Amino acid sequence: MLSEAELVYVKDTLPFWEELSGQDQKELADAMKLQEFKAGTWLHRGDQDCSGLFLLKSGQIRTYFISETGREITLYRLFERDVCIMTASCMMKNITFEVHIEVEKDTQAYLLPMTIVSGMSDTLLPVKSFLNELMASRFSDVMWVMEQVLFTSFDKRLANFLMEQIAIEDSLTLHITQEKIASHLGSAREVVTRMLKYFQQEGVVRLFRGGIKVIDEEQLYRMTDPNSYRHRPS
Amino acid sequence: MLSEAELVYVKDTLPFWEELSGQDQKELADAMKLQEFKAGTWLHRGDQDCSGLFLLKSGQIRTYFISETGREITLYRLFERDVCIMTASCMMKNITFEVHIEVEKDTQAYLLPMTIVSGMSDTLLPVKSFLNELMASRFSDVMWVMEQVLFTSFDKRLANFLMEQIAIEDSLTLHITQEKIASHLGSAREVVTRMLKYFQQEGVVRLFRGGIKVIDEEQLYRMTDPNSYRHRPS
Numbered sequence: 001m002l003s004e005a006e007l008v009y010v011k012d013t014l015p016f017w018e019e020l021s022g023q024d025q026k027e028l029a030d031a032m033k034l035q036e037f038k039a040g041t042w043l044h045r046g047d048q049d050c051s052g053l054f055l056l057k058s059g060q061i062r063t064y065f066i067s068e069t070g071r072e073i074t075l076y077r078l079f080e081r082d083v084c085i086m087t088a089s090c091m092m093k094n095i096t097f098e099v100h101i102e103v104e105k106d107t108q109a110y111l112l113p114m115t116i117v118s119g120m121s122d123t124l125l126p127v128k129s130f131l132n133e134l135m136a137s138r139f140s141d142v143m144w145v146m147e148q149v150l151f152t153s154f155d156k157r158l159a160n161f162l163m164e165q166i167a168i169e170d171s172l173t174l175h176i177t178q179e180k181i182a183s184h185l186g187s188a189r190e191v192v193t194r195m196l197k198y199f200q201q202e203g204v205v206r207l208f209r210g211g212i213k214v215i216d217e218e219q220l221y222r223m224t225d226p227n228s229y230r231h232r233p234s
Numbered sequence: 235m236l237s238e239a240e241l242v243y244v245k246d247t248l249p250f251w252e253e254l255s256g257q258d259q260k261e262l263a264d265a266m267k268l269q270e271f272k273a274g275t276w277l278h279r280g281d282q283d284c285s286g287l288f289l290l291k292s293g294q295i296r297t298y299f300i301s302e303t304g305r306e307i308t309l310y311r312l313f314e315r316d317v318c319i320m321t322a323s324c325m326m327k328n329i330t331f332e333v334h335i336e337v338e339k340d341t342q343a344y345l346l347p348m349t350i351v352s353g354m355s356d357t358l359l360p361v362k363s364f365l366n367e368l369m370a371s372r373f374s375d376v377m378w379v380m381e382q383v384l385f386t387s388f389d390k391r392l393a394n395f396l397m398e399q400i401a402i403e404d405s406l407t408l409h410i411t412q413e414k415i416a417s418h419l420g421s422a423r424e425v426v427t428r429m430l431k432y433f434q435q436e437g438v439v440r441l442f443r444g445g446i447k448v449i450d451e452e453q454l455y456r457m458t459d460p461n462s463y464r465h466r467p468s
Contacts, residue, residue: 065377065380065381067381067384067385068385068461069385071384071385073380073384092366092367092370093366093367093370094367094368094370094371094374095370095373095374096374096377096378097374097377097378097381123359124359125357125358125359125362128359128362128363128366129362131366132326132327132362132365132366132369133326133327133328134328135366135369135370135373136326136327136328136329136369137328138373139329139369139372139373139376140328140329140330140331142373142376142377142380143299143330143331143376144330144331145380146299146307146376146379146380146383147299147301147331149380149383149384150301150305150307150383150420151301151302151303151305151420186384186385227302
């Protein structure tokens with residue numbers, strides 16, 4: 001059951017809300033609840049759960065793919081006002097891959113439970129359309145990553161990633177391990193270490209235990225691939 | 235306007251057909267037409283066209299992504315009874331990437347024109363659901379490719395590709411250039427050449443001008459990654 005203020009937020013971020021009947025709106029509002037997740041936990045792990053859609057009120061999560069040998073690559077990250085669809089992937093026919101969803105920062109999210117989302121998407125065109133558009137967005141995100149992996153050299157991808165982190169953290173000091181960067185980029189730690197050392201040698205960053213300080217942001221930006229640089233949060 | 239026999243084929247391959255009203259069925263049948271495409275032509279090139287959905291009656295097409303520098307990777311191929319959704323990508327909100335679709339073998343396909351598909355998907359839940367499931371399939375295909383690119387070594391990927399070609403061509407003699415194989419796998423020709431020479435040295439294939447003869451299929455199969463080997467046409 002949502003409060004009046006929460007309802008305003010939800011209406012504002014779910015484009016199909018206005019197209020629902022009063023009864024459907026009430027049913028959905030009654031079923032939704034705000035949940036809290038601590039950084040470092042998981043919203044979703046492969047086929048182990050299928051809670052429904054999460055509408056983020058605050059925080060940050062990342063959806064990633066993990067290989068059989070344990071290597072990872074980040075597919076996309078979600079922030080305030082984003083809706084996470086892969087936590088409802090079990091209801092989507094023909095989705096044959098599995099992802100993991102990690103909470104990167106403490107997150108508050110409204111859960112639209114599976115049963116109600118599934119029922120509504122089976123009977124209500126606006127809900128189905130919304131899911132369709134959401135899937136198209138994530139599909140596009142993944143295509144962007146694929147393009148990067150295939151056709152952008154690793155130095156540029158690393159520069160892109162660091163610029164993205166600066167935007168997300170709103171800071172030039174990034175507390176992130178080289179292991180973690182490798183997981184984001186689908187690479188090996190050794191490859192990240194080698195490239196960061198080169199960046200350091202060029203005077204662009206300074207490495208410290210547990211993180212990276214960007215000391216020449218302009219030069220770092222010049223090292224990105226401006227065509228493929230995705231400046232996520234605005 | 236479709237003949238009686240064509241109508242049977244269409245009904246059989248479009249799962250939403252039975253859920254349409256008689257009038258919608260008639261409207262769709264009247265609008266559909268069989269088109270023919272020669273091998274080596276394109277069904278779709280980036281943002282240059284948006285014809286609608288194509289339901290393949292015969293033939294083979296490939297959907298691929300092309301980088302700014304002209305390098306390619308095959309995302310998936312479609313055969314008889316498959317429906318091509320990316321020729322209608324302009325109507326899909328949030329699809330921000332562009333693909334090319336090449337006719338690999340002479341192809342016959344029913345076009346469901348854009349105007350009618352777009353109108354029906356805006357008003358009819360079964361049509362929207364069908365598009366949703368179709369997109370989920372293609373999304374899954376792309377995730378499969380991404381997994382391969384990231385986490386499968388190139389020798390295994392090449393073996394996978396050759397096994398797939400054997401299945402498609404129903405022949406151990408493959409008329410395909412090394413340049414073309416590189417385009418399928420998102421790689422460079424030199425890399426393909428080097429690996430094929432290694433395969434030849436191992437007695438698995440024999441290279442000839444314009445193609446490859448597989449001489450030890452069992453050994454080739456052992457060189458694939460059986461977990462990720464996608465045996466497409468059955």
